[in-house]
Amino acid sequence: MKRLVVGNLKMNLLSPLEREKYFEFFDKESANKELDNIEIVLCPPFVYLEAFKNWAGKKLAVGAQNMFAEMKGSYTGEISPAMVKNAGCDYVILGHSERRRYFLEKNEEINLKVMAALKVGLKPIICVGESQTEKENQATLQVITDQVKECLFGVSRTKMEKIVIAYEPIWAVGTDEVPPANDIMEAKVLIRKILVGMFGRPSAEKVAILYGGSVNARTVEQVCVEPGMDGALVGRESLTPYEFLKIAEIINNY
Numbered sequence: 001m002k003r004l005v006v007g008n009l010k011m012n013l014l015s016p017l018e019r020e021k022y023f024e025f026f027d028k029e030s031a032n033k034e035l036d037n038i039e040i041v042l043c044p045p046f047v048y049l050e051a052f053k054n055w056a057g058k059k060l061a062v063g064a065q066n067m068f069a070e071m072k073g074s075y076t077g078e079i080s081p082a083m084v085k086n087a088g089c090d091y092v093i094l095g096h097s098e099r100r101r102y103f104l105e106k107n108e109e110i111n112l113k114v115m116a117a118l119k120v121g122l123k124p125i126i127c128v129g130e131s132q133t134e135k136e137n138q139a140t141l142q143v144i145t146d147q148v149k150e151c152l153f154g155v156s157r158t159k160m161e162k163i164v165i166a167y168e169p170i171w172a173v174g175t176d177e178v179p180p181a182n183d184i185m186e187a188k189v190l191i192r193k194i195l196v197g198m199f200g201r202p203s204a205e206k207v208a209i210l211y212g213g214s215v216n217a218r219t220v221e222q223v224c225v226e227p228g229m230d231g232a233l234v235g236r237e238s239l240t241p242y243e244f245l246k247i248a249e250i251i252n253n254y
């Protein structure tokens, strides 16, 4: 499986001008880089999906940051899985901690979105991870277990190669704090074990397990390379193509 480097641009790049500048910098910085061992996925806000796809062509993949679980109908303000797919996306981030925190998304709802994504052929990047309080209460492993099991409930094993799981400790997102490599490795081993229990080893091994939360060119060694992750989910640093591609290059070369 190719390693994945995913950029979550969140609610940034406020104007078409900023967006065009981003494309320009990204093209300039990626021109001389060898990135054949990884797949890069950029996840811009919904309104830019088509522009990103037109610019990206075949050189990189595009993903949405969220979507609704229903396919069509009277759901004012929501975006359908089919719309995301038809905008040219291959991926969709689901259950990001900011969605859980500000929009009160629960595992059950995320599970419906996972099923809907698979139905239209989108690859869900499912975010799991503990909060600061859960960490202090030593509930990390239980939280991860519940999230993985509940978010993947009812998914068929034939779909496993489309599933991506991002371990993102909530306390590490947007903070510049990162867990030690050993803790990340422990989370990865646990996630793989849960997947083996649910889907059997051959299917479980097709799932890419990423790390996310304050990944940058200085932390990437500790949070991705050392624990042997299948890639990274990058927030802030994805807004600066120079920094993002430095991370991508390190993941490409390990």
Ligand code: PGA
Binding pocket: 008, 168, 172, 173, 174, 175, 176, 212, 213, 214, 215, 233, 234, 235, 236, 237
């Ligand atoms: P960060 O965000 O890299 O800015 O910590 C990661 C994320 O939210 O996916």
